[in-house]
Amino acid sequence: MNTATLLISCPDRKGLSAAIANFLYTYNANIIHSDQHQDESENLFLMRVEWDLADFTLDMNAFQPAFQPIADRFGMHWQVALSAQRTRLAIFVSKYDHCLVDLLHRYKSGELHCDIPLIISNHEDCRALADFYGIPYHVVEVTKDNKAEAEARQRELLQAHGVDLIVLARYMQVLSHEFTAAYPQQVINIHHSFLPAFDGAKPYHRAFARGVKLIGATSHYVTEVLDDGPIIEQDVIRISHRDDVDELVLKGRDLERIVLSRAVKWHLDRRVLVYANKTVIFS
Amino acid sequence: MNTATLLISCPDRKGLSAAIANFLYTYNANIIHSDQHQDESENLFLMRVEWDLADFTLDMNAFQPAFQPIADRFGMHWQVALSAQRTRLAIFVSKYDHCLVDLLHRYKSGELHCDIPLIISNHEDCRALADFYGIPYHVVEVTKDNKAEAEARQRELLQAHGVDLIVLARYMQVLSHEFTAAYPQQVINIHHSFLPAFDGAKPYHRAFARGVKLIGATSHYVTEVLDDGPIIEQDVIRISHRDDVDELVLKGRDLERIVLSRAVKWHLDRRVLVYANKTVIFS
Amino acid sequence: MNTATLLISCPDRKGLSAAIANFLYTYNANIIHSDQHQDESENLFLMRVEWDLADFTLDMNAFQPAFQPIADRFGMHWQVALSAQRTRLAIFVSKYDHCLVDLLHRYKSGELHCDIPLIISNHEDCRALADFYGIPYHVVEVTKDNKAEAEARQRELLQAHGVDLIVLARYMQVLSHEFTAAYPQQVINIHHSFLPAFDGAKPYHRAFARGVKLIGATSHYVTEVLDDGPIIEQDVIRISHRDDVDELVLKGRDLERIVLSRAVKWHLDRRVLVYANKTVIFS
Amino acid sequence: MNTATLLISCPDRKGLSAAIANFLYTYNANIIHSDQHQDESENLFLMRVEWDLADFTLDMNAFQPAFQPIADRFGMHWQVALSAQRTRLAIFVSKYDHCLVDLLHRYKSGELHCDIPLIISNHEDCRALADFYGIPYHVVEVTKDNKAEAEARQRELLQAHGVDLIVLARYMQVLSHEFTAAYPQQVINIHHSFLPAFDGAKPYHRAFARGVKLIGATSHYVTEVLDDGPIIEQDVIRISHRDDVDELVLKGRDLERIVLSRAVKWHLDRRVLVYANKTVIFS
Known part of the structure; x- marks a missing residue:
């Protein structure tokens, strides 16, 4: 239709x-x-x-x-x-590939109404996967010293491919304010905690140390303030004292995949409206 | 407002x-x-x-x-x-009082927008509770032989009090077709299973015997067919091999309370529309 | 047995x-x-x-x-x-009575293996409820100026009744370090957020402002650091943009009741072990 | 270790x-x-x-x-x-590949402690995926007339590869009693409903028709009686009137993946014990 x-x-x-x-x-x-x-x-x-x-x-x-x-x-x-104008989506990824695998499979099976003209990574690790799904894979290395040039190169690629949504699928670099300002409400991130708890680094380790009984994941639009943008979706899973940090990471992966894919799908289906640093999801 | x-x-x-x-x-x-x-x-x-x-x-x-x-x-x-015309709600109860306690507390705290002119029971057990909340308590005994007269007496009471919603809060008698036909989409029941699984008697025992990993509760409008009316709300809770039938009953009680109270609240707030033996919940 | x-x-x-x-x-x-x-x-x-x-x-x-x-x-x-030595439990409550109602009903129905020799409150509001369940109700007013005397009076009452577990059922006063030090791992609190998110005051308002998609409740042992003690149980419920702060409060109440009652039950059944500011729940 | x-x-x-x-x-x-x-x-x-x-x-x-x-x-x-003796696992699949993709990714990422010497399918569709993960893919066509020979060929393959666990990852053929009897508690299936509700064919369509508020998935050991074997894991997800059958299928896929992968992982980690047509999960 x-x-x-x-x-x-x-x-x-x-x-x-x-x-x-x-x-x-x-x-x-x-x-x-x-x-x-x-x-x-x-x-x-x-x-x-x-x-x-x-x-x-x-x-x-x-x-x-x-x-x-x-x-x-x-x-x-x-x-x-x-609906005939499909969103052009770019995926950013580092080494963890579980969200990437999930997004690509959903894309291929027709669940995500979009085109994916490219994947950008700071590592070679996920190239075979991109090849399998026939999506061009661009490695842009990011170091402490070349961040500005790296982002310039990334933005060049995004513009060249007419990208209007960027999905950070466990991309481990923090984007600059210039970058995020250029893509307002167009960059979706997955954070591996139940925000606002455990924002920032190593949330699973901190969840383990605090002894919480549930762990979570949060997808949100990226803004200038780290892990503070409008939340699109969250979910949690129960854990117990038997789960060490490695188990939290494993259980968390399932959350990350699902929470990120829901957010991306809702955005692509134009179900998300942002106001007052929140979202309305017309589901 | x-x-x-x-x-x-x-x-x-x-x-x-x-x-x-x-x-x-x-x-x-x-x-x-x-x-x-x-x-x-x-x-x-x-x-x-x-x-x-x-x-x-x-x-x-x-x-x-x-x-x-x-x-x-x-x-x-x-x-x-x-909103100014409050629904007049009657609660039917037998001996288990956990749903009744819950509904009465929600009513008193202003969560349920209704009047409760009476409680009808086939036992004396819950009278003190009704008295505490200042609600008239009518005992109508039901036996195998007097069912028709008992229902006639119940309907007399309902009409005398202008009741337009009946909530079966773990009322252990099956209502006749005549009764339910007289109150279409006006009788809400709580069944202690995840319907359509374990409809009928002893759902917790059967859930235990089947070895399910979650148990549930279902609130629905009562129709002529037992446990088959339009479902208003359902929820589940995880169980494990450590839970015997008594534990299932305890865990299930929490579900029953919440699932029934949600259904009643939505009905009172005119959020429920029935069609094709289903409900739309405008939440 | x-x-x-x-x-x-x-x-x-x-x-x-x-x-x-x-x-x-x-x-x-x-x-x-x-x-x-x-x-x-x-x-x-x-x-x-x-x-x-x-x-x-x-x-x-x-x-x-x-x-x-x-x-x-x-x-x-x-x-x-x-098992024959029942824990002697005191409930502290202020004006919100939903957790108190819940605990007392569970107590009366035999779900909580304990004696409840007294309820302590800083207000008169819940006296009728205490009377209904036949439990002595002591009002100890707490003001900015009399905190020390008030706690002295409370501790006198606790000792006189041989209390070995204190449950803060939405008790709105912060206990002093002296008090909590006197009852290590013997004071259980319910906090109306998913800790460590929204510790401190007005968690529902802050959850609404942040635009989270789930709200939570946390039961924990009280230590010197506010809302930082070992977590016993947590749970969450989904919310949407349709829920204003009043709705969050209503939905949260159901969580508070259940999360607090689970923690109390596990403690009474000696299923909780504390170490490293965490708990093991032998469920 | x-x-x-x-x-x-x-x-x-x-x-x-x-x-x-x-x-x-x-x-x-x-x-x-x-x-x-x-x-x-x-x-x-x-x-x-x-x-x-x-x-x-x-x-x-x-x-x-x-x-x-x-x-x-x-x-x-x-x-x-x-732990050094890795279970030898065969995956059976038809055309739906979402569970297969999920299992293979978990296998590759080290989450599943097993070897996967072969995949058996009645269709060619998933061959590319098997190739990507480097796992031999055998097509054994199954028709109404050749069922016995097809199963003979399948069992030949299983024996040749020393398989001791078979995972039916949305394999759309019913195995014969002879087959399942030869692999007691060694065949894990995923059924796309909350068993015992909607056993048999087209569970999503029937869930939609019944108007349930949650849909589920169940992983279980296969026995002689269809969808009746010991349940290993179940989970559910909330749906609403806005979800048509296609949406149920999409939401259900996420459940199927997770519920099946948990069951397989627990089996591989020797956490499952069967008795009385139930399972104990030592988690």
Whole structure:
């Protein structure tokens, strides 16, 4: 099915729903999913609506000029996306390959609606895997001294391939502020703890030392502040005193895979709206 | 806040959202929550919309005649409910009191938006608890021979107290078809298994015998077919070989309490719509 | 069944299991449960063994002198407890009564193997509930100025009633170091977050502000450092953007009840061993 | 570390623990893990003990004659396994490759302590994947008419490769009684429902039709009765009315992978004991 998805956020006001519904009905939209949310504490209206383009009488090239007057009236932030326009996704990876394997298999099986024009790594380790899935693999070495050049090279590659989403699949380098500022809400990371607990380095070791009874994983958009961006998804798994750090790492891997893949899938399906350093997931 | 909630189900058709949104906007409704669902396999449109009555310019006594033309146009099943009109809830209980204790505490703490004019039991056991919460307690003994009279007496009590929701809080008698037919989607039961597994008697014993690794509880509307009505909520808890049947019963109690209370709360908040022997929960 | 439970921790060494098993066999112990754990990183051996006293030929009054030579040989910390000696538990509560209600119902239904000689509160609010369960209720007001006297009065009450476990069931006062030092591993608190995230005040508000996707609760032994003692149990529940702070509080209550009651039950059943600011739960 | 693991089940009797502990101590065993369980309802004693072979003074070739007298005294079923003797595992697969991908990645990353000498399939589809991991891939076509010959060919392959564990990774053919009888407790299947609910065909479709709020997956040993063998592991995931059958299939895949891999890992680590059509998991 060929669909369009409209994401809106704006101050909450009477008449919003009617204005949007009337607009879509005017052009004969067949609405498939519609979901909205009012955040009272922020007086914010957030909406996701998806419709079948089969009977839609407005040429999508003319959507912007047609919709803008309504957007202006209500002071909307908005974006519209077509299912036919697949997101172009780049995966960054270091040596741990469990998230990469998982993402590539989901991609190949059609679970992730995207193109993956390239994988970027600071190591050679995952090249065979990339080859198996037929995805170009670029090694950009990163050292203490060459960080700026390395990022310049990475951004060159991303631009050359028209990338609009970057997934850090256990990529072990911290991106600079310049980099993350250039891709706002376009870089998804997986952190191997239940944030805000154990942000930063070695979360499994610290979870073991603290004696927690559950460990977690968190996927989030990357911002300037380390491990502090809007959380997209989290999950936990029970552990016991019988689990040493190695066991935590193993159990955590399963969480990392699932939590990251959910976040990526929701982003690709345009189900995520960010506000106030949080996310709304229109699931 | 004084609100109205409209629940709608009808065949899915273009213009539905616009028609409803326009109707509400015409009378200056301040929409607080709106949620809709399209079930493709049934071609069904389901919606819940809640609005603040403060600025609403239509007298709610005139709602029915004003809205009926729209309902007719789209072939809607619909109902509207006011937050000010509290559901009148009766609890049926036998000897196990854990669900009753839980419901009464939630009621008293304001978590359940309802009145509880009476508790009906086939035993004296829970009378002190009912007294503590100041709720009239009626014992209607049920034997093999007096079932029809007992139910007649129960229904007399329910009608006398204007009851519109019955909660079976581990009530150990099976209601007759006549009884359940008189209260369609108005009787909520808690079954102590993960339905459809272990329907019928002694689910914990059978779960133990089968060696399952999780046990569950299910709240559902009661229909003519035992343990087969529309499921409102389910949850599970992990068990191990160390748990004997007594432990399963203990662990299960916590599930029963929570699963039943969620179902009751959602029903009271008009979040449940039934179709095709299933529920939509507008959470 | 009348049982004894032995809890042991000591440096791990060969022959430990054999020495303990032989000792118990010598006196004809019928072992019901036996569980042990080796913590490699600490080179520690931890064990819990429970046996039926029916056929046991050693008088339990003579247990200490009989077992001490083995304990000395292996440098054991150990304790033995009899099921017939019920722990004497005091509940501290302020105004929120949901954990208190839960604990008292579990106590009355026989789920918690203890006596509850008294409840201490800094408010009158929960007196009716205490009366319903027939448990003496002592109000000890706590202000900024009288903290020392208030704690002196509390400790007087605890000693007078022979209390050996204190459960803080949403008690909103921080205990002094003197108090907690007097009851090492004998004070169990429930904190309404997934520790170490959101320790300290207003965890639900902070969880809402951070936009987490799960909220949690943690039961732990109280130590000198706030919210830092050995964790006994934790659990989480999923939330969404639809949940405002009030909803988090409601959902959190269910967690608090269950997480606290599990911790108390395990402590009463002598299933908890503390080491290195962590717990082993012999479940 | 080079270890031995002893698994025992026998009627529960006094002196069992002492006899085993003494035997191991006699030969200077350094016990790493020891776990036991008494099933009261069956009067059964079950034990798993693992020790480091470094200091063990008994040649493992002489273990059987040395231990048999104790086994005879207590009527034990027992087996001993060496960590150095890796289980030889065959994977059966049809067209769905998500479990296969998962198992192979875990195998390669060292998470599964086994050798995988071959993969058997009734289709060509997964050959490239097998090649990528360097594992011989044998296609044995199965039709209504050739089932007996096909199984004969499969068993020939298994024997030729010394296989002692078969994992059905979404293998869509039902094995004959002759086959399963030849590999008792040596065939692990993944069923895509929460057994005993939705045994047999099309469980996701039936879960959707029934309107359950959670879906599950179950790994179990295969016996003569379809989907009725001893359950090793189960897990569930929450679904909502927004999930159609395709979504259930997607969400279920994640469960299938994890539930199957846990069962395989526990079996390989000799953590599973079967009795009374159930399993004890010494985790």
